[in-house]
Amino acid sequence: MTSPAQPSSGYIVAILGATGLVGTQLMQILEERQFPVKQLKPLASQRTAGSLINFMGEEIRVEEATPEAFEGVDIVLASAGGSVSEALVPEAVKRGCVVIDNTSCFRMTEGVPLVVAGVNDADLEHHQGIIANPNCSTSQLMPVFKALNDAFGLERAIVSTYQSVSGAGKEGMDELIDTTRSVFKMMGEPEVGARSEAVPAEFKVFARPIAFNLVAQIDQFVEGGPEDGYTKEETKVIHESRKILHQPDLKITCTAIRVPVMVGHSESVTLEFKKPVSPEAAMFVLEQTPDVVVARKPQDFPTPVEVTGKDPVYVGRIRRDTSNPEHGLNLWIVADNLRIGAALNAVRLAEVLVKHNWLKPKQPINA
Numbered sequence: 001m002t003s004p005a006q007p008s009s010g011y012i013v014a015i016l017g018a019t020g021l022v023g024t025q026l027m028q029i030l031e032e033r034q035f036p037v038k039q040l041k042p043l044a045s046q047r048t049a050g051s052l053i054n055f056m057g058e059e060i061r062v063e064e065a066t067p068e069a070f071e072g073v074d075i076v077l078a079s080a081g082g083s084v085s086e087a088l089v090p091e092a093v094k095r096g097c098v099v100i101d102n103t104s105c106f107r108m109t110e111g112v113p114l115v116v117a118g119v120n121d122a123d124l125e126h127h128q129g130i131i132a133n134p135n136c137s138t139s140q141l142m143p144v145f146k147a148l149n150d151a152f153g154l155e156r157a158i159v160s161t162y163q164s165v166s167g168a169g170k171e172g173m174d175e176l177i178d179t180t181r182s183v184f185k186m187m188g189e190p191e192v193g194a195r196s197e198a199v200p201a202e203f204k205v206f207a208r209p210i211a212f213n214l215v216a217q218i219d220q221f222v223e224g225g226p227e228d229g230y231t232k233e234e235t236k237v238i239h240e241s242r243k244i245l246h247q248p249d250l251k252i253t254c255t256a257i258r259v260p261v262m263v264g265h266s267e268s269v270t271l272e273f274k275k276p277v278s279p280e281a282a283m284f285v286l287e288q289t290p291d292v293v294v295a296r297k298p299q300d301f302p303t304p305v306e307v308t309g310k311d312p313v314y315v316g317r318i319r320r321d322t323s324n325p326e327h328g329l330n331l332w333i334v335a336d337n338l339r340i341g342a343a344l345n346a347v348r349l350a351e352v353l354v355k356h357n358w359l360k361p362k363q364p365i366n367a
């Protein structure tokens with residue numbers, strides 16, 4: 001292993017899931033934002049342990065994620081899936097680390113702050129070792145909801161998502177490429193007649209073939225109870241939004257759709273406010289909101305391809321809800337799900353902890 005060029009002071013940062021899509025972005029964003037990393041510890045499964053990753057121009061060997069791997073680590077940025085976090089995050093906390101977790105494992109746990117940077121940073125102060133990063137579809141809504149809520153009093157939100165395949169990790173991106181190739185291959189074969197027959201036979205990440213298609217299922221379906229028939233992804237947007245905005249009674253509903261887009265989640269949102277609102281007033285508010293970019297002209301609507309690799313949340317198509325013209329608005333909200341939806345937010349949360357000297361929990365840990 002070659003030693004990375006490291007600053008003399010700073011933090012020992014472990015990336016749990018370093019070989020994944022979010023892990024790769026995390027390392028890129030730590031570099032871009034010059035986070036004070038004294039030593040980087042890339043952790044992944046046994047499958048990729050021993051491989052080399054590049055950080056700050058140096059090659060670092062990936063280690064297997066074990067409880068002992070967290071000894072001496074200050075900050076863990078975790079993105080290796082919910083079951084891995086469930087097993088390893090408490091081990092890291094026991095060893096004195098603060099963990100910013102990208103999975104859904106602890107998001108709704110009492111005492112675990114669920115935070116979008118710039119929206120509810122103050123919630124970080126009383127963490128007990130674990131901080132949760134929201135679902136990617138929730139994160140990009142929050143700066144917009146918070147600003148409009150403060151100005152006009154948000155009463156109800158109807159959200160429809162158009163989520164890219166990268167939200168399902170590297171296997172999701174591979175499946176879009178493979179199924180697209182397979183459609184083209186089948187269309188080129190003489191025995192394939194009607195175009196509708198040209199669908200790939202094999203798919204495993206998504207519930208239907210994703211190439212040239214839409215899939216109205218992200219995560220598992222809820223069975224029974226008041227949310228019967230929703231997907232877990234949809235319930236995450238609902239419950240996480242309420243927790244982040246501190247509005248447990250917010251009326252919010254969601255339909256989540258997977259679309260054949262590589263990176264970038266898009267959301268069609270209808271909002272209802274207590275106070276009267278106009279597109280002009282909403283645009284004015286959002287233009288003053290950090291991390292939000294407003295497209296004033298309808299034809300300047302953002303697209304996932306255009307926002308990929310960019311930090312802000314882009315909002316366009318801001319117009320009256322003609323079924324509720326005094327109090328309702330329709331918006332189109334697009335952002336890079338791997339950045340604001342995951343890695344960028346995690347690094348920004350670490351920056352807030354460092355800035356306020358909040359890295360160590362203020363309360364005893366019950367882990």
Ligand SMILES: NC(=O)c1ccc[n+]([C@@H]2O[C@H](COP(=O)([O-])OP(=O)(O)OC[C@H]3O[C@@H](n4cnc5c(N)ncnc54)[C@H](OP(=O)(O)O)[C@@H]3O)[C@@H](O)[C@H]2O)c1
Binds near residue numbers: 020082103135171
């Ligand atoms: N993609 C998004 O937009 C997004 C947004 C917000 C949150 N998240 C969440 O972040 C997590 C990771 O997402 P991703 O898109 O980066 O997935 P991914 O590309 O599939 O990467 C998964 C990572 O987890 C590692 N891993 C898997 N099993 C492991 C184990 N048993 N022990 C240690 N490491 C293990 C993998 O290592 P190997 O290479 O060794 O298999 C890889 O580094 C998920 O929980 C996801 O829900 C994703």
